[in-house]
Amino acid sequence: MxxxxxxxxxxxxxxxxxxxxxLYRNNKPYYINGIGGFNNLDIAExxxxxxxxxxxxxxxxxVLDSASHHNMTVMLGITMSKKDEDYHDDNYxxxxxxxxxxxxxxxxxxxxxxxxxxxxxxxxxxxxxxxxTFVEDLASIIKEHDQNHPVCTVIAGAxxxxxxxxxxxxxxxxxxxxxxxxxxxxxxxxDCLKTNFEGPYIITEWGPVGHWEVDKTRWNAPIEQTxxxxxxxxxxxxxxxxxxxxxFLGSYVFLWGQKEExxxxxxxxxxxxxxxxxxxxxxxxxxxxxxxxxxxxxPKNQAPIITNxxxxxxxxxxxxxxxxxxxxxxxxxxxxPDCDELTYTWEILKEATKLGIGGSFxxxxxxxxxxxxxxxNEFSYTINEEGAYRLYVYVLDGNxxxxxxxxxxxxx
Amino acid sequence: MxxxxxxxxxxxxxxxxxxxxxLYRNNKPYYINGIGGFNNLDIAExxxxxxxxxxxxxxxxxVLDSASHHNMTVMLGITMSKKDEDYHDDNYxxxxxxxxxxxxxxxxxxxxxxxxxxxxxxxxxxxxxxxxTFVEDLASIIKEHDQNHPVCTVIAGAxxxxxxxxxxxxxxxxxxxxxxxxxxxxxxxxDCLKTNFEGPYIITEWGPVGHWEVDKTRWNAPIEQTxxxxxxxxxxxxxxxxxxxxxFLGSYVFLWGQKEExxxxxxxxxxxxxxxxxxxxxxxxxxxxxxxxxxxxxPKNQAPIITNxxxxxxxxxxxxxxxxxxxxxxxxxxxxPDCDELTYTWEILKEATKLGIGGSFxxxxxxxxxxxxxxxNEFSYTINEEGAYRLYVYVLDGNxxxxxxxxxxxxx
Numbered sequence: 001m002x003x004x005x006x007x008x009x010x011x012x013x014x015x016x017x018x019x020x021x022x023l024y025r026n027n028k029p030y031y032i033n034g035i036g037g038f039n040n041l042d043i044a045e046x047x048x049x050x051x052x053x054x055x056x057x058x059x060x061x062x063v064l065d066s067a068s069h070h071n072m073t074v075m076l077g078i079t080m081s082k083k084d085e086d087y088h089d090d091n092y093x094x095x096x097x098x099x100x101x102x103x104x105x106x107x108x109x110x111x112x113x114x115x116x117x118x119x120x121x122x123x124x125x126x127x128x129x130x131x132x133t134f135v136e137d138l139a140s141i142i143k144e145h146d147q148n149h150p151v152c153t154v155i156a157g158a159x160x161x162x163x164x165x166x167x168x169x170x171x172x173x174x175x176x177x178x179x180x181x182x183x184x185x186x187x188x189x190x191d192c193l194k195t196n197f198e199g200p201y202i203i204t205e206w207g208p209v210g211h212w213e214v215d216k217t218r219w220n221a222p223i224e225q226t227x228x229x230x231x232x233x234x235x236x237x238x239x240x241x242x243x244x245x246x247x248f249l250g251s252y253v254f255l256w257g258q259k260e261e262x263x264x265x266x267x268x269x270x271x272x273x274x275x276x277x278x279x280x281x282x283x284x285x286x287x288x289x290x291x292x293x294x295x296x297x298x299p300k301n302q303a304p305i306i307t308n309x310x311x312x313x314x315x316x317x318x319x320x321x322x323x324x325x326x327x328x329x330x331x332x333x334x335x336x337p338d339c340d341e342l343t344y345t346w347e348i349l350k351e352a353t354k355l356g357i358g359g360s361f362x363x364x365x366x367x368x369x370x371x372x373x374x375x376x377n378e379f380s381y382t383i384n385e386e387g388a389y390r391l392y393v394y395v396l397d398g399n400x401x402x403x404x405x406x407x408x409x410x411x412x
Numbered sequence: 413m414x415x416x417x418x419x420x421x422x423x424x425x426x427x428x429x430x431x432x433x434x435l436y437r438n439n440k441p442y443y444i445n446g447i448g449g450f451n452n453l454d455i456a457e458x459x460x461x462x463x464x465x466x467x468x469x470x471x472x473x474x475v476l477d478s479a480s481h482h483n484m485t486v487m488l489g490i491t492m493s494k495k496d497e498d499y500h501d502d503n504y505x506x507x508x509x510x511x512x513x514x515x516x517x518x519x520x521x522x523x524x525x526x527x528x529x530x531x532x533x534x535x536x537x538x539x540x541x542x543x544x545t546f547v548e549d550l551a552s553i554i555k556e557h558d559q560n561h562p563v564c565t566v567i568a569g570a571x572x573x574x575x576x577x578x579x580x581x582x583x584x585x586x587x588x589x590x591x592x593x594x595x596x597x598x599x600x601x602x603d604c605l606k607t608n609f610e611g612p613y614i615i616t617e618w619g620p621v622g623h624w625e626v627d628k629t630r631w632n633a634p635i636e637q638t639x640x641x642x643x644x645x646x647x648x649x650x651x652x653x654x655x656x657x658x659x660f661l662g663s664y665v666f667l668w669g670q671k672e673e674x675x676x677x678x679x680x681x682x683x684x685x686x687x688x689x690x691x692x693x694x695x696x697x698x699x700x701x702x703x704x705x706x707x708x709x710x711p712k713n714q715a716p717i718i719t720n721x722x723x724x725x726x727x728x729x730x731x732x733x734x735x736x737x738x739x740x741x742x743x744x745x746x747x748x749p750d751c752d753e754l755t756y757t758w759e760i761l762k763e764a765t766k767l768g769i770g771g772s773f774x775x776x777x778x779x780x781x782x783x784x785x786x787x788x789n790e791f792s793y794t795i796n797e798e799g800a801y802r803l804y805v806y807v808l809d810g811n812x813x814x815x816x817x818x819x820x821x822x823x824x
Binding site (some may be wrong): 318337 | 607641643644647651654655699704708710714717720725727729730747748749751754
């Protein structure tokens with residue numbers, strides 16, 4: 001068959017040139033401008049992303065084809081247990097070996113494959129010799145059948161005990177992926193250089209200041225950055241990662257899509273699609289920063305900028321309390337770089353109480369208000385029931401862009 | 413004379429009510445919304461400031477009258493030596509006692525006087541028993557003749573050794589002034605509470621991240637915040653100081669005016685008046701934040717917002733080098749909340765080499781370009797001489813507002 005004689009069109013290599021690590025794809029330098037998730041690939045391609053990351057290998061064929069269609073590559077995730085006991089379980093390990101073998105048979109020659117990623121944040125559950133020895137086992141199987149793609153494992157934070165164990169027990173790993181959020185990103189390189197690992201790194205998840213890193217109200221509600229503050233965080237993050245491209249082969253921003261985690265807006269680079277609020281997955285200001293970082297140009301139309309947001313003239317850090325039955329007022333100040341006419345969508349939710357761990361599922365908190373769209377940058381409301389709530393504002397420019405902010409408050 | 417029988421119209425007291433310190437002026441609560449410096453008092457009054465601070469008592473009569481004209485009060489500074497030897501010098505001390513006596517005779521009954529401030533950052537030179545004992549000596553003279561105004565001493569940073577010495581040797585001091593910049597402000601209260609001093613504090617100088625606190629280029633050029641980043645710093649600062657108004661009687665922002673310190677733009681809340689650049693002391697975005705903090709409202713017209721500034725598509729932290737004779741390009745992205753038409757003034761200066769210490773005089777660095785005004789947000793130039801330079805941009809809205817940013821770079 002002709003296909004077999006065509007030269008394979010997806011050779012990926014890591015080279016060390018002087019003190020500089022470089023990634024090559026088909027003999028051309030390939031810096032990873034990556035996204036975490038694979039929604040909105042049209043926008044990703046238009047804004048200059050060249051790769052995306054998955055956390056598991058479900059529908060890997062479709063996912064790889066879809067990447068190809070958008071001129072992108074894939075860091076293909078292979079789910080691994082975070083429970084140490086599984087690494088002592090021969091059945092679990094046998095299944096995993098079979099799974100890897102199947103993935104290799106089917107996809108090792110897919111031109112969109114960039115890197116194999118064995119596990120995501122295994123270290124949140126175990127850092128045992130058994131776990132990393134088994135990662136080595138799988139990495140060896142991959143290398144035996146596929147010499148064309150680097151093998152990675154992704155960990156949470158640049159923890160030196162973990163990286164040293166990977167170095168010791170899984171020497172076949174070519175590159176380590178680090179998930180790091182804004183509160184810690186600026187010292188990842190420093191931390192990596194303290195370890196025994198002599199290879200390069202990829203920043204495999206990074207984003208705004210994490211909900212575990214921020215100030216909290218007295219009632220323990222984490223205070224979210226406004227979308228402007230997040231955009232500034234991402235800008236600083238890109239500057240840092242690029243400055244250290246001797247060690248970092250690139251990065252994957254989190255999250256190219258939307259999810260509920262403490263709030264519906266914390267980690268998403270887009271807002272949700274929500275008929276109640278008439279939201280259609282609009283683009284946040286953070287994505288403008290990505291466009292600039294990936295292409296050197298800002299998008300033609302940019303997202304609005306929220307410069308201030310208060311409730312009863314107070315800020316989130318003031319531990320805002322209102323009496324039940326008493327009217328309170330939210331006020332937002334926003335500007336639009338394109339001078340688009342702005343509209344304001346307001347929502348009040350109960351503070352999230354069903355909390356996930358490490359990004360696991362959380363339900364959207366109960367909604368107090370519905371579909372309050374306004375041309376006004378002020379919104380007043382009254383609540384008669386005690387409890388912890390959060391006031392959200394979405395500032396829309398009518399051109400598929402949105403700026404977001406929220407303030408936790410207590411009714412008593 | 414009638415004046416003598418009129419009740420004195422400027423009684424200032426500190427009261428402790430529960431765990432809360434409050435300042436009262438003529439029996440009314442008086443929270444200090446203060447400025448450091450006394451230029452542009454019209455704007456200060458319009459934007460809601462109610463007090464200003466001086467660093468010495470020159471022309472104290474005019475200064476106090478001017479405050480009265482603008483419905484403001486004065487923290488009147490009394491210059492004190494930072495050299496320990498002076499506190500062992502009877503002549504120096506005799507002169508100071510005379511100076512204090514004269515000030516008391518002339519101004520203790522001026523209705524604009526708010527607080528006496530003995531010294532500014534004495535602790536940068538000495539923390540000796542002799543120095544603070546002499547501060548006590550002067551404080552006692554003041555209290556003997558004037559029971560209507562608190563007495564303060566202002567120090568650099570909330571250093572506990574210093575505050576404990578003040579508590580021990582100068583027990584007549586009613587309130588301590590702390591000068592603190594953005595890198596340290598968020599923990600001033602925590603630091604104060606570790607000391608033996610049982611009175612309240614005023615934040616007597618605070619501003620953007622200091623040039624000693626920021627990242628530097630390889631050639632040691634400190635990287636200045638953009639005016640948007642400074643505005644965000646001030647906003648966080650106001651939030652912090654207000655949140656802790658149990659301990660802080662208010663604050664004085666630095667610097668209500670303009671000065672050269674590393675750059676012409678680092679600390680000023682206004683830009684300079686400079687015919688070469690056609691600058692007329694325009695208002696920076698930081699001042700909009702003050703207006704909001706002092707009055708609860710944003711000014712009618714707001715300053716532009718710089719969202720990005722690069723040189724050859726690189727950021728300051730990239731240690732930008734250009735070859736001599738090679739054309740380089742600066743590019744700024746800005747928005748205006750009022751959609752005013754923006755113009756751009758560009759300037760290249762040599763990097764400052766004649767550096768002051770602790771805010772002392774520095775000359776404006778040598779100018780490479782002159783009067784480059786443009787409607788374009790890009791600017792290209794060529795330099796033929798090796799050295800360290802800095803590219804400045806001033807984004808003007810035509811309504812007395814300006815946004816600023818600069819990038820250090822090396823020509824080699």
